[in-house]
Amino acid sequence: MTTLKQYEINRYSRILGYGAARGDVIVPNDDIVEAIDSSDEWIRQRTGIITRHRASENQSVTDLAIGAAKDALQSSGVAGEDIEAVIISTISHPYATPSLATIVADAIGSKCPAYDISAACAGFCYGIAQADALVRAGTAKNVLVIGVEKLSNFIDNTERSISFLLGDGAGAAVVGVSDEPGIAPTVWGSDGSRWGTVGMTHSLLDIRNRDFVANPVQEGEKIWPTLRQDGPSVFRWAVWEMAKVAKKALEEAGITPDELGALIPHQANARIIDQMVKTLKLPDTVAVARDIVDAGNTSAASVPLAAHRLLKENPELSGKFALQIGFGAGLAFAAQVVVLP
The missing domain is CATH 3.40.47.10 (Thiolase/Chalcone synthase)
Structure with a gap:
């Protein structure tokens, strides 16, 4: 009986390099305190934040992701065509499908498997765990992992629980084969x-049905979850x-x-x-x-x-x-x- 072939297993993986792309507008506390009836001092004391980077209208989630990807490739010394999987964690890509990862893979010159995951603030570390497994299993020699957000697209500037915290940017890492352990068990x-503790105020179906609008929608009124x-x-x-x-x-x-x-x-x-x-x-x-x-x-x-x-x-x-x-x-x-x- 014929035995099925398997990938050759690699014992270890490691991060080869990081990359970054930040929102192109710097927003100090003083620019946002009036809308939330607060102060620079209050924000600093409660959060430690002095400024945050936010992306301008001309800088998209895709732009940020590609920028971080190319920076990570340069720092790791890996060519785009040698990336064999792309994993992107994001909650702010404006399309539920297709994935942002396929766009990034194409931008770096790779036809590799590419997919998005949704684990919010834990997403990059989730991606590293998956990349580690892919590399050690022999499924991919080099994996590009990206965490990217343009959260400013979803901010209600008058909302006091989270809006003043948020910034925009992308960070990336290339995970590859290693001779020694470089990523410990996740x-x-x-x-x-606790699902409802942090998240969007309304679903896509709410937007379609306008179920959350108490009064008739006025002409020109925007309906948008935050x-x-x-x-x-x-x-x-x-x-x-x-x-x-x-x-x-x-x-x-x-x-x-x-x-x-x-x-x-x-x-x-x-x-x-x-x-x-x-x-x-x-x-x-x-x-x-x-x-x-x-x-x-x-x-x-x-x-x-x-x-x-x-x-x-x-x-x-x-x-x-x-x-x-x-x-x-x-x-x-x-x-x-x-x-x-």
Whole structure:
């Protein structure tokens, strides 16, 4: 009997390089406080954010994704035609189908498998987990993972729970074959009982049926879903539950906190980051990504954007261990220890 052929298995994978593309407009707190009846001081104290990058009307989700992809290819030294899979995490691509990933694959000169995933702020780390599995299984030698958002398309400027946090951008990474372990096992999961804690205010069917409009729609009136969150609930979940996930990721990697070179958490809130550092008892020798200060919360893009910036400002971190952790709507989460390129 003929035996089926299988791909040759690769033992290990690693991140070969990161790339980034940021919204082309810098928006300081003073530009948004009037609409939410707040102040620069309040936003800084509650979130740590001073400015955020947002994309202009002429800069699309696709533009951001392609920009980050090309930057990651350059930093990794991998040609576009050698990418054998593209995975994109986004919640802000304006089309439910076809995927954004196929557009990006074409833009870099690849006809590879390409697909989008939806895991919000955990999405990039989800993508890294999938890329690691694809490479080690021999299904793909090089995988491009992108987290990209243009959340400004969905912002209600008068909404106080989340609108002032959000920014636009794209971060990318190329995952390839390695002679040594470069990506530790991913600790990931979800809590669907908290599904409504963060997310869109209305569904596509609501828009079609206009079920959420209390009064007849006036001529020229815009009907558009926006983002909302239960801020206190999300904060408590992130502070206490995600510290447990981070500790588990360190255990799965077989390292202790003092062996880390960097912590790269989702850039949701500076106070969440500060508490995670305390809970993990990280020494001062561990570099902590704080891209949120002038980038805002970019959802799926936040972890790779923060990683890209941290490496650019601290090149000595190359070759060291970093704990990446993403968490958000779903509620979904994922964490893994990686070797920085």
